[in-house]
Amino acid sequence: MTQPDTAPNEPPKPKRLSSEARRQDFINQAIEFFAEEGFESSTRGLAKKLGVTQPLLYRYFPSKSDLISEVYDAVYVKxxxxxxxxxxxxxxxxxxxxxxxxxxxxxxxxxxxxxxxxxxxxxxxxxxxxxxxxxxxxxxxxxxxxxxxxxxxxxxxxxxxxxxxxxxxxxxxxxxxxxxxxxxxxxxxxxxxxxxxxxxxxxxxxxxxxxxxxxxxx
Amino acid sequence: MTQPDTAPNEPPKPKRLSSEARRQDFINQAIEFFAEEGFESSTRGLAKKLGVTQPLLYRYFPSKSDLISEVYDAVYVKxxxxxxxxxxxxxxxxxxxxxxxxxxxxxxxxxxxxxxxxxxxxxxxxxxxxxxxxxxxxxxxxxxxxxxxxxxxxxxxxxxxxxxxxxxxxxxxxxxxxxxxxxxxxxxxxxxxxxxxxxxxxxxxxxxxxxxxxxxxx
DNA sequence: AATTTAATTTGTCATTCGATAAATAAGCAA
DNA sequence: TTGCTTATTTATCGAATGACAAATTAAATT
The missing domain is CATH 1.10.357 (Tetracycline Repressor; domain 2)
Structure with a gap:
């Protein structure tokens, strides 16, 4: 079950996701959230689903509507x-x-x-x-x-x-x-x-x- | 163009719509409003469309969701x-x-x-x-x-x-x-x-x- | 261990929300 | 007119909203 954190002579595995990976994770969960609750739903509700506080979202996305645009892009284009x-x-x-x-x-x-x-x-x-x-x-x-x-x-x-x-x-x-x-x-x-x-x-x-x-x- | 308000020996035309007629008018305009803006839209926005103040709505409907139920009924059933x-x-x-x-x-x-x-x-x-x-x-x-x-x-x-x-x-x-x-x-x-x-x-x-x-x- | 950098939280703001109570205005009957 | 009833507005409450700034924590680097 347990895996070594890193092989010898390799860079240590980062304990955090990269900023970009975390951002993507937020977008993916935002897809689920907004799909179920609608785009009028609150950023606080989304933050609760993500297990973080609401202001943290503004570290990754300039505004709610920017986040929504990323959701569209991930769904429609990709x-x-x-x-x-x-x-x-x-x-x-x-x-x-x-x-x-x-x-x-x-x-x-x-x-x-x-x-x-x-x-x-x-x-x-x-x-x-x-x-x-x-x-x-x-x-x-x-x-x-x-x-x-x-x-x-x-x-x-x-x-x-x-x-x-x-x-x-x-x-x-x-x-x-x-x-x-x-x-x-x-x-x-x-x-x-x-x-x-x-x-x-x-x-x-x-x-x-x-x-x-x-x-x-x- | 001008019409007499009422013929002789007839009951005077009421200047106001009956309570029920006004209620129906509110429902009909609420259909337009919520259809365009979505049900999450505010009762203040609806009141503005109706040309009345927002608390007046609560004279005709106990709550927003009751009003929405009437909208459903008028659209689906009738x-x-x-x-x-x-x-x-x-x-x-x-x-x-x-x-x-x-x-x-x-x-x-x-x-x-x-x-x-x-x-x-x-x-x-x-x-x-x-x-x-x-x-x-x-x-x-x-x-x-x-x-x-x-x-x-x-x-x-x-x-x-x-x-x-x-x-x-x-x-x-x-x-x-x-x-x-x-x-x-x-x-x-x-x-x-x-x-x-x-x-x-x-x-x-x-x-x-x-x-x-x-x-x-x- | 000390220092730097990034991630996250706490606290707070102005605004908007649904809803209520009290005050005012308008119509109606006598 | 006067008084009564109904319709409507004014004022306000507490909760929720998007957003921002500052404080705090955690990881990475030296």
């Missing part, structure tokens, strides 16, 4: 995986397969209580990073899906129409809202996430084929 | 229309038609900034009325849709399976999330609500037919 887009664009596999894989890994990243609640809280606050996230989803996920679909259906490679993007959004939103029901409202019925995703994609692909093959509609 | 369910069950029309009509009138009722924001705020607070609303949607909308679908597809009339309800939830949630994007995130692309709904229902019906005709899957 949990986004760049490999998601190439996964969707891998034409060696049928699009339905790619969609199933993608939505399983994507929801593995975002279907947790902290992420979901922070997303909803920040959306209600109307913060800019929320808007940027929605644009990221559109550009890196939804529009690539439409481009891949046109290729798979043998249709000409023209840019997606707005109402087509909207159609992908509805599928995406349906899956997303399943996560909201599961993790926020705790009212999901089936917890078989893979099955829910597979069914949503089946309907989406069927609907998309109908939709894309009606060129006379705007 | 805006629910009982005729929605019979509309879905009207077998003289094809189910896809009924779904289109229903989702157009349903979204007319709930796709407004106040309703949406109050729903999201209360969901994050985990209040009981939110849970009850989700059950209402399931029992009065989603399960009836599944029953009607089985009839239309000529399938035996057995109770809906959980994963089937989940499938309807995903369609419902996709449409709902379109409203969230439009009214909360203000990131909706197309504002042609009817079209978005029609496309969602096309995909849903196609997917549902596939799903219900695979009896060997649980």
């Amino acid at each position: 949990r986004w995986q760049p490999e998601w887009e190439p996964l969707l664009r891998d034409r060696s596999r049928p699009l339905a397969d790619r969609l199933n894989t993608f939505y399983n890994v994507y929801t593995n990243a975002i279907f947790n209580r902290e992420w979901m609640r922070i997303f909803l809280f920040s959306g209600l606050k109307g913060v800019d990073i929320n808007r940027r996230y929605m644009q990221l989803v559109r550009q890196r996920i939804l529009e690539p899906i439409l481009i891949e679909a046109r290729v798979e259906f043998g249709l000409p490679d023209i840019p997606p129409k707005d109402c087509e993007v909207e159609f992908v959004w509805v599928m995406h939103g349906g899956i997303f809202y399943y996560g909201v029901r599961d993790l926020i409202y705790e009212s999901a019925i089936s917890t078989d996430k893979e099955r829910v995703i597979a069914d949503a994609i089946t309907a989406f692909m069927a609907g998309l084929e109908i939709k894309l093959n009606r060129p006379y509609q705007t | 805006r629910w229309q009982p005729e929605w369910e019979p509309l879905l069950r009207d077998r003289s029309r094809p189910l896809a038609d009924r779904l289109n009509t229903f989702y157009n009138v349903y979204t007319n009722a709930i796709f407004n900034r106040e309703w949406m924001r109050i729903f999201l705020f209360s969901g994050l607070k985990g209040v009981d009325i939110n849970r009850r609303y989700m059950q209402l949607v399931r029992q009065r909308i989603l399960e009836p849709i599944l029953i009607e679908a089985r009839v239309e597809f000529g399938l035996p009339d057995i109770p809906p399976k959980d994963c089937e309800v989940e499938f309807v939830w995903v369609m419902h949630g996709g449409i709902f999330y379109y409203g969230v994007r439009d009214l909360i995130y203000e990131s909706a692309i197309s504002t042609d609500k009817e079209r978005v709904i029609a496309d969602a229902i096309t995909a849903f019906m196609a997917g549902l037919e596939i799903k219900l005709n695979r009896p060997y899957q649980t």
Whole structure:
């Protein structure tokens, strides 16, 4: 159980975390705290959760809103995986397969209580990073899906129409809202996430084929 | 422009609203206020919007949380229309038609900034009325849709399976999330609500037919 | 061990919060 | 008008809030 504090001739293990590591620890716990209590909750409540006094927070963050910005950054930016887009664009596999894989890994990243609640809280606050996230989803996920679909259906490679993007959004939103029901409202019925995703994609692909093959509609 | 205050031999028009009418006016403005600012916002801010002083609120409502309960009631309960369910069950029309009509009138009722924001705020607070609303949607909308679908597809009339309800939830949630994007995130692309709904229902019906005709899957 | 540096706490501030009591103003009935 | 009732404001309480300065403790360095 016990480990030597340090090997011979090595620098002694610091008893404290580095300033940066401690800061990160504060941010991680702040994610949990604000996700549960909302961003209006007090810095004293957070300090209590951290086991420190409230003024200490101001040693690590200039203000409450700076701390909140770091929380946003840790949740929105750092949990986004760049490999998601190439996964969707891998034409060696049928699009339905790619969609199933993608939505399983994507929801593995975002279907947790902290992420979901922070997303909803920040959306209600109307913060800019929320808007940027929605644009990221559109550009890196939804529009690539439409481009891949046109290729798979043998249709000409023209840019997606707005109402087509909207159609992908509805599928995406349906899956997303399943996560909201599961993790926020705790009212999901089936917890078989893979099955829910597979069914949503089946309907989406069927609907998309109908939709894309009606060129006379705007 | 000017009107006589009262006709002869009629009781004089009261210069003040009745106590109950004033109370209702306060509730209606409180809906706007809390929808925009969140339930954590101060009673002083609300009083300012009402053009009265803050202690006056305590003449009409015993406490802030009582006022909030009245807001919930006005939004969740009083805006629910009982005729929605019979509309879905009207077998003289094809189910896809009924779904289109229903989702157009349903979204007319709930796709407004106040309703949406109050729903999201209360969901994050985990209040009981939110849970009850989700059950209402399931029992009065989603399960009836599944029953009607089985009839239309000529399938035996057995109770809906959980994963089937989940499938309807995903369609419902996709449409709902379109409203969230439009009214909360203000990131909706197309504002042609009817079209978005029609496309969602096309995909849903196609997917549902596939799903219900695979009896060997649980 | 002595000294320096960084981490943390104590104490406190001005402001804002929900709520109450008492004073005032406005409408109504006689 | 006069008196009564209700509506509204003024003044205030205690608690909680974000933030700051100074004092204290603990670790690291010499």
